[in-house]
Amino acid sequence: MIPKTLGQLKNLVFLTFGENKFVGTIPISIFNISTMTILEQVISMGGNHLTGPIPESISNASNLMEIQVQDNNLIGKVPSFSKIRGLNWFNIDKNNLGGEQSTDLDFLYSLTNSTKLENLLLLHLSTNDLSGNIPPKIMGLSSLSIYLDLSQNSLTGSLPKEVGNLRNLGELSLNENKLSQQIPSNIGSCTSIERLYVHDNFFEGHLPSTMSSMRGLQVLNVSNNQLSGQIPEYLASLNLTNLSLSYNNFEGALPIGGIFKSAISTSVAGNKKLCGGLLDFQLPKCDYEESKWRRISGTTKVLIFIVSTLVGVTCILSLLYFFWFRRNKKASTSSSSEDRFLHVSYHNLLKATGGFSSTNLLGVGNFGSVYRGLLDQTQLIVAIKILNLACHGASKSFVAECEVLRRIQHRNLVKVLTVCSGFDFNGNDFKALVYEFMANGSLDEWLHLVASQYTKRSKLSLLERVNISIDIACALDYLHHYCEMPIVHCDLKPSNILLDDERTGHLGDFGLARFLPEAMHKLLANQSSSVKVKGSFGYIAPEYGMGSAVSTQGDMYSFGVLILEMFTGKRPTDDMFENGLDLHYFAKATLTDQMEKAIDPVMLQEIEELNKTQRVTPEGKNKSWSNIQDCLASIIKIGVACSFESPRERMDIGDTLTRLQGIRKKLLNFIVIG
16 A cells, blocks of 8 residues: 555655555545655556545645556546646546546546646546546647547547647547537647547548548548548548548448558448448449449440550550669669658657656757657657757758668667657657667666666676677778778767667767768768767867868777777776876776776676686686786777877777687687686
8 A cells, every 4th residue: 555654755756656556545645745746746656456536635736747547446536636737647547437427527627727737748538437528628728749538438429629729639539438429620620630539439420521631640540430421532642551430321432542552451341331442342333333334335435445555555664664764773772771761750759758758868968868769650669869959060960860870781780760850749840860779778877887776787797898899890890891981980989889688789879970081972062071070078089179081090099999998997088087198098008017907897806706716726717817817908909009199000990800809709718618
């Protein structure tokens, strides 16, 4: 049970009990916590086994932003929320609330009578026992942008014409109620709606012609109603991916374009007066088509046949020429590759991240923020980079990153799934990139654990660090030598290296990446060279600060610093580096006889424990330690050789990769055999 004594706490700023196994009722005292609503302003108790009503005292928490009590066994009347002004997330889904006839929706009236309820993004009331009419003012909440879900209740009456005010809404679910009369024509004003569910009601009449304006509509389900008339042709012109018209009273010819080309994506079963359409729908042939054909004279039929044949032959020849020309055109590879990407909208990303909730924030960079999200289209967990377009250079960074990412593909590069470039619900420019999600975060988080992380995750072993070094070297080798046009990353650092479930390294963030000058003439200048080289302090090659051109040797300098940081545990910006001393010279000075002082203490502890577990003589242990020292010295030498001040003195990535692979092979022999 939830302790009643929580109401006595004085400094509580965040309260969540979600996804547990709490039983009993919600204590009234919780909403008497005076400071609870100052910062986070969240009440989250979803996914438990709570019973009883929602306490009336919830209205005392007047500054609440989120109320989440979904997926419980709550009963009774929903209390008034007239005192809560800044609510943006209200979810009571999957309970047994309601059942008091005309008073069921009183809380909605109080909710909509709030003069400052202008931030409500989501209203989720489905799967309860609510009855009565839908308050028109609910449809006047223009702030609703994620979804409005009133499904699986016992609501009656008509759908208010005020539904047209929901111009920013992404999803509307009214299914499995007892709503009746016609679907109002004002619904055509909801141009942002992507999913509309009104099935299993008693709607009647025709589908409104104004729905032709709903250009964002992807899913429409009006099945199991009493709709009639012909199926509108405009449905074929919308961008629908799923359409259900089943079990109504539609009649006449079925359209044959757009969504109606697929009997898998379109359902029309149970409409006994429909005819025509593609053969896959197995509908009877329309009689009027046959009668028209019979009225045509024999001569006219012959002419129609000849003309149709000539047109058909011409089309076939044109198509053959088109495909032949396309196959021989180099640009076809890039255009066809774009089709592989998912198509996502601002609403998709808003919903995937819970309204860009701070709980899903993974990190903040120079040009934007990265969120964890769950895409509806794929049910994949992804990383979503939202560009801060108010930041100087963010738009150019987006263009540069898109230009690079569409040309590269390698197992050690973070994979981009799609991009989004459009407008948010306020009409502002919006740009985002969607990447595959890396469960183990960035390399920086592993090298420099904060206190709270020491108890939650293990530390990177010597062998894992060597493996990650090889992963990034492979990525650089690909970028520098095996791309269609050589690419310089320009911002190589631990925070831009992400680790997957197996702790394999993936290089990401190509916002500053550049194509080599000798390949520039193949690209539009404003797409490939518009981003000023900046990099990150401590990792950027010194020659860039003197105006030198971008080169692969600049990446090699950053890689050398990265290697030294990985095996010494020291950032290049550490306070100890001053008066001419930097990470390069510090590591170089320890190569003679002070190796242990340079190595990350975490690795030294691991090596000592490894020696203790080896069942060999003391001489063998000393030999093993000596061999590991040799490996570490070789790695430090690589880091030093890559980070020389002069670009001409730095190692090439190909030689670096070969040496690292040799060190790993040698190290594996010591660990397994030694």
